[in-house]
Amino acid sequence: MQIYLPIAEVSVSIFLLFGLGALVGILSGMFGVGGGFLMTPMLFMIGIPPAVAVATEANQIVASSFSGVLAHLRRKTVDLKMGMVLLVGGLVGAAIGVQVFKYLKSIGQVELLVTLTYVIFLGLVGGMMFIESLNAIRKSKKTGVVGKKKRHNWIHGLPFKMRFRVSNLYISVIPPFLVGALVGILAAIMGVGGGFIMVPAMIYLLGMPTKVVVGTSLFQIIFVTAFTTLMHATQNHTVDAVLAVVLLLGGVIGAQIGTRIGVKLKAEQLRILLAIMVLAMCAKLAYGLLFEPSELYSLGAGGH
Amino acid sequence: MLRILSFSFALLAGAVAAQTEELVVDLSQNHVAITADYSGSEIFVFGAIKRDHPLPEGTAPLEVAIVVEGPLEPVTVRRKEKKLGIWVNAASVEVEEAPSFFAVATTGPLDEILTESMQADYAIGIDHAVRRLAHDSDNPDMESFNEAVTRIRVDSGLYSERDGIVHLTDETLFRASIQLPANLVEGDFSAKVFLIRDRNVISQTTVGIEVRKTGLERWLYNLAQDQALLYGLMSLLVALVAGYGASELFRLLKR
Numbered sequence: 348m349q350i351y352l353p354i355a356e357v358s359v360s361i362f363l364l365f366g367l368g369a370l371v372g373i374l375s376g377m378f379g380v381g382g383g384f385l386m387t388p389m390l391f392m393i394g395i396p397p398a399v400a401v402a403t404e405a406n407q408i409v410a411s412s413f414s415g416v417l418a419h420l421r422r423k424t425v426d427l428k429m430g431m432v433l434l435v436g437g438l439v440g441a442a443i444g445v446q447v448f449k450y451l452k453s454i455g456q457v458e459l460l461v462t463l464t465y466v467i468f469l470g471l472v473g474g475m476m477f478i479e480s481l482n483a484i485r486k487s488k489k490t491g492v493v494g495k496k497k498r499h500n501w502i503h504g505l506p507f508k509m510r511f512r513v514s515n516l517y518i519s520v521i522p523p524f525l526v527g528a529l530v531g532i533l534a535a536i537m538g539v540g541g542g543f544i545m546v547p548a549m550i551y552l553l554g555m556p557t558k559v560v561v562g563t564s565l566f567q568i569i570f571v572t573a574f575t576t577l578m579h580a581t582q583n584h585t586v587d588a589v590l591a592v593v594l595l596l597g598g599v600i601g602a603q604i605g606t607r608i609g610v611k612l613k614a615e616q617l618r619i620l621l622a623i624m625v626l627a628m629c630a631k632l633a634y635g636l637l638f639e640p641s642e643l644y645s646l647g648a649g650g651h
Numbered sequence: 652m653l654r655i656l657s658f659s660f661a662l663l664a665g666a667v668a669a670q671t672e673e674l675v676v677d678l679s680q681n682h683v684a685i686t687a688d689y690s691g692s693e694i695f696v697f698g699a700i701k702r703d704h705p706l707p708e709g710t711a712p713l714e715v716a717i718v719v720e721g722p723l724e725p726v727t728v729r730r731k732e733k734k735l736g737i738w739v740n741a742a743s744v745e746v747e748e749a750p751s752f753f754a755v756a757t758t759g760p761l762d763e764i765l766t767e768s769m770q771a772d773y774a775i776g777i778d779h780a781v782r783r784l785a786h787d788s789d790n791p792d793m794e795s796f797n798e799a800v801t802r803i804r805v806d807s808g809l810y811s812e813r814d815g816i817v818h819l820t821d822e823t824l825f826r827a828s829i830q831l832p833a834n835l836v837e838g839d840f841s842a843k844v845f846l847i848r849d850r851n852v853i854s855q856t857t858v859g860i861e862v863r864k865t866g867l868e869r870w871l872y873n874l875a876q877d878q879a880l881l882y883g884l885m886s887l888l889v890a891l892v893a894g895y896g897a898s899e900l901f902r903l904l905k906r
Binding site for chain 1: 685686687688689690691726727728729730731732733736737738739740796799800802803804807833834835836837864867868869871872875876879880882883884885886887889890891893894895896897898900901902
């Protein structure tokens with residue numbers, strides 16, 4: 348069954364869209380990532396104009412993240428206090444990121460920089476997670492118990508300490524604020540929620556327990572993507588309500604299933620799966636940069 | 652002298668013959684409605700040729716070409732180049748007049764029924780879909796950018812050229828069915844019908860086609876343009892309600 352999208356101005360299969368939404372929703376619930384870094388390229392592939400894809404997918408992530416957060420709240424796996432600190436940092440970062448984006452646009456190389464940022468960050472984050480979780484799995488096989496992470500590093504020497512009971516942490520607010528700000532900047536430049544950077548940063552930099560990380564990341568993503576949606580709707584008129592509804596119906600159902608799968612899997616397995624996915628997307632983007640494309644030309648809306 | 656006389660007489664006769672052949676055209680629909688379940692459509696172009704006198708013996712056979720065209724719009728075309736080992740968008744050009752849709756249907760192969768210059772003059776054939784402008788020649792690369800627009804749009808089904816799909820009966824009645832793709836954009840379209848004889852256009856008629864979004868599609872599009880903040884907030888509300896709904900639904904199912 349075909350459906351005509353009023354803003355994207357193309358006709359696509361409603362089942363294909365629903366399936367895409369569900370797939371990304373499952374990943375979102377499992378890993379606490381918004382899934383934007385997977386959804387955006389997939390929407391391009393089925394012929395949705397890039398501007399519409401980016402804006403609409405932000406709206407869809409609001410829905411799947413909200414659905415996921417509710418499930419995590421019931422399980423008490425959201426650190427609201429930590430989430431608020433990250434969010435304050437995130438909003439500051441997003442405001443800076445929008446300015447950086449504007450500047451890059453004015454010098455005319457925004458697309459290259461976005462792709463390069465993706466390749467670098469996906470590669471770094473994916474590689475680090477993959478190696479770390481592989482070591483953890485090896486260790487747990489040898490000794491029979493999951494290796495305990497180091498809980499003390501330079502981060503614990505910083506001032507402005509605060510107690511985060513849910514995460515079982517007593518650390519300075521500076522690192523989470525900076526993590527939030529960095530993710531906010533990148534989210535504004537890359538047009539995603541930023542969960543794929545947030546989740547590893549929370550695990551490795553802040554030392555938060557993996558189970559709490561997912562819910563807390565989703566909590567912050569809701570606000571960042573809601574902000575992005577409003578910006579796109581008011582400034583670019585590129586949010587497609589029909590596309591969003593179909594994607595989010597698939598997405599919210601997927602997120603519920605994903606959350607249940609995530610609870611059943613071991614933390615190391617969860618991390619290695621996410622690492623593989625992040626690396627695959629990185630390889631795909633790097634391929635596009637390094638090898639000659641079959642069509643050198645691309646079309647965009649005209650007018651200055 | 653005699654030669655010139657006979658030549659001008661022939662010209663005159665040709666002109667008279669052209670005038671005596673009048674084109675009558677109609678469409679199956681002058682209005683294409685893009686509804687939520689729109690997935691492509693078909694326009695039936697048909698008509699007849701009215702003549703005051705029967706055709707003289709030995710007249711070349713009649714051919715018909717139909718061009719259905721969307722509104723002319725500017726398009727930004729970018730070209731990738733390898734710089735420091737990676738492929739990046741380098742040159743970009745504004746192609747000012749490219750139709751959003753362009754379909755040519757004819758009674759026979761275009762190059763056989765019409766001269767090259769006539770094809771260019773009347774913009775018949777996908778090679779002439781993108782309009783060449785006088786100042787284009789300032790940029791030696793312009794031709795490759797114009798060709799890229801045509802190539803990409805042919806691949807996505809927006810531009811097409813089909814020989815032999817116009818059926819002509821007794822040099823009097825003609826009909827053709829033109830497919831409109833699913834990725835159609837609204838606007839004022841036109842259907843031009845050309846009568847061709849001796850590889851020259853002897854008569855032409857244009858009929859307008861309105862392509863418009865209707866119903867929910869129209870309402871959402873207008874809201875997104877005119878009430879952007881309201882539209883954005885509405886989109887967020889829908890997202891939150893859907894998220895909450897799914898969460899509650901699964902909680903109930905689990906019990």
